[in-house]
Amino acid sequence: MSRTVRVGCGAGMWGDDLDAPRQLAERGQLDYLMLDYLAEVTMSILQKQRSRDPSAGYARDFPATVAGILGPILEHGVKVVADAGGVNPRGCAEATIAAAAKAGAGGRLRVGVVTGDDLLPRLDALLAAGHALAHMETGAPLSSVRDRVVAANAYIGADGPLEALTRGAHVVVTGRCADASLTLAPLRHAFGWGGDDWARMAAGMIAGHVIECGAQCTGGNCLHDWRTIPDMANIGYPIAEVSDDGSVVFTKPDGTGGRVSVPSVTEQLVYEIGDPRAYMTPDVVCDFTGLQLEQSAPDRVRMTGARGTPKPEMLKVSVAYQAGWKAFGTLTYAWPDAADKARMADRVLRERLERLGLRFDEIVSEFVGAGAAHGAVTPTHAGDDAPEVMYRIGVRGMNKAHVERFTREVAPLVLNGPPSVTGYAQARGKVEEVVAFWPALIRRDAVTVSVEVLQ
Amino acid sequence: MKVRLVDIAHARSGDKGNIANVGVIALKPEWYPLIARELTADRVAAHYAGAIKGRVERFELANLHALNFLLHGALDGGGTLSLRTDAQGKVFSTSMLRIVLDVPDAEARALGLPDAP
Structure with missing residues (x-):
């Protein structure tokens, strides 16, 4: 039997199940564990934390997560690749080494640090050098929001984490690396795939795409036959078992819940993709249209047929900028005529906001229980006899004082608006900063990736 | 006869900026050609008329018995700007499945399609 390499994904976002990395490290018979912490909004939160405290700016629970799986890492050779570094990969690596030392690793743990994705310190120099960083959808130049920028990161690929693994890191910490590259780097490390071996590079990236959202490919958020998915409370996190020829078996640890099936994997394959013939990544352009899936055994789905074309000349950059303030308020109206009462409350409130002269860029009213989730696509009379309807109103604007004043205007409806109202503990929402x-x-040549290995 | 998409397909959706992506997957491989024929970009655009601001793009994944749709201008400006409950387009999946198709009776019987209740 030819050799296979097992890569598990124990975090699909920051805030995912804290026990999942341990489940995979201890029960997954893994060679590599990847952990994805960074959504777009996470980068701006981390950048803000770092501006207040230069030692912050990374996924704070990562060092403890590593300290909790030192056995698998140091005794069984499971290597960890994670984008936990946020906007401070070095700080994250140092904290990880400290946490590991405290947990008894001595000086044995080697942590690789990948940097170069953070463009914020270089932003003005890049603009001056002619990199317009125009908005991909509107074409507007970045200069139109430059004074409000709070984070700017390029999506880098597998080369950095690959180099860190090659230099002997047990744990690799990156900043904004493409999620699936955290899977490709281990595969290139294990199999020695060349950086221009486009078909196998695509297979590795597509494997990463399937597992990068954690349990979302093993029965979590799975619409297909959802009532029968077993033991969701003990759901297994995904493992890509990859062969040197680029074929992949998706599975999960034995004795866990959830389900790995052709439908569960297909739902994740089509998740957040554009043109399936040209799925853009920093490492390769992937073609999904030759993929074949088969259920090779219970909870094992085999994927073949990945195709790839050369990597793009351009890297994607995500810039975060301050875009005002927002707040929400909610009230719950009870049967009979719950939706009508909620709609009347909305009319009353909007008239008052108008009279107060409050100005917002956006006001959105929703009637939860009568069509909030599907909006305009909801059948007209869907909420007519609802036992209750939650009135939810949100405002967004550049004037913080107006948003603040809005939060005072919802609760009074309990006494001076339509009847049968309850659930007003959330009537007065908090003012939140909006980052767009x-x-x-x-x-690509404007972004320089650096790697160091700390011990 | 009337056939509900929710009875012959499953789906998942998500966001990229102000675009919602909806993958629609046939519940049985033999139902895919019918879905691919009926669920055109125009049909989907008509379903979402008034609910999205931009165009609908459609891509075929016959190998997975799936279609991928991009709904432009679907998310009030995108994830963090949008004030909606579904700011990230997570349930466009099931709003898509509200579509009801008109299928010739003979074809529907031959394919064993479930009748709309």
Whole structure:
């Protein structure tokens, strides 16, 4: 039997199940464990934390997560590749080494640090050098929001983490690396795939795409036959078992819940993709249209047929900028005529906001239980006899004082608006800062990735 | 006869900026050609008329018995700007499945399609 390499994904986002990395490290018979912490919004939160405290700016629970699986890492050779570094990969690596030392690793743990994705310190120099960083959808130049930018990161690929693994790191910490590259790097490390071996590179990236959202490919958030998915409370996190020829078996640890089936994997394959013939990544352009899936055994789905074409000349950049303030308020109206009561409350409130002269860029009213989730696509009379309807109103604007004042205006409806109202503990929402995203492209040669290995 | 998409397909959706992506997957491989024929970009655009601001793009994944749709201008500006409950397009999947197809009776019987209740 030819050799296979097992890569598990124990975190699909920051805030995912804290026990999942341990489940995979201890029960997954893994060679590599990848952990994905970074959503777009996470980068701006981390950048803000770092501006207040230069030692912050990374996924704070990562060092403890590593300290909790030192056995598998140091005794069984499971290597960890994670984008936990956020906007401070070095700080994350140092904290990880400290946590490991405290947990008894002595000086044995080697942590690789991949940097170069953070463009914020270089942003003005890049703009001055002619990198417009124009908005990918609107074409507007970044200069139109430059003074409000709070984070700017290029999506880098597998080369950095691969180098860290090659230099003997047990744990690799990156900043904004493409999620699936955290799977490809281990596969290139294990199999020695060349950086221009496009078919196998695509297989590795597509494997990463399937597992990068954690249990979302093993029965979590799975619409297909959802009532029968076993033991969701003990759901297994995904493992890609990859062969040197680029074929992949998706599975999960024995004795866990959930389900790995052709439908569960297909749902994740089509998740957040564009043109399936040209799925863009920093490492390769993937073609999904030749993929074949088969259920090779219970909870094992085999994938073959990945195709790839050369990597793009441009890297994606995610810029985060301050875009005002927002707040929400909610009230719950009870039967009879719950939806009508909620709609009347909305009319009353909007008239008052108008009279107060409050100005917002956006006001959205929703009637939860009468069509909030599907919006305009909801059948007209869907909520007519609902036992209750939650009125949910949100406002967004650049004037913080107006948003603040809005939060005072919802609760009074309990006494001076339509009847049968309850659930007003959430009537007065908190004012939150809005951070918006500006997708852009930058030439690959403008981004320099650096790797160091700490011990 | 009327056939509900929810009875012959499953789906998953998500976001990329202000675009919602909806993957629609046939519940049986033999139902895919019918879905691919009926669920055109125009049909989907008509379903979402008034609910999205931009165009609908469609891609075929016959190998997975699936279609991928991109709904442009679907998310009030995108993830963090949108004030909606579904700011990230997570349940466009099931709003897509509200579509009801008109299928010739003979074809529906031959394919064993479930009748709309």
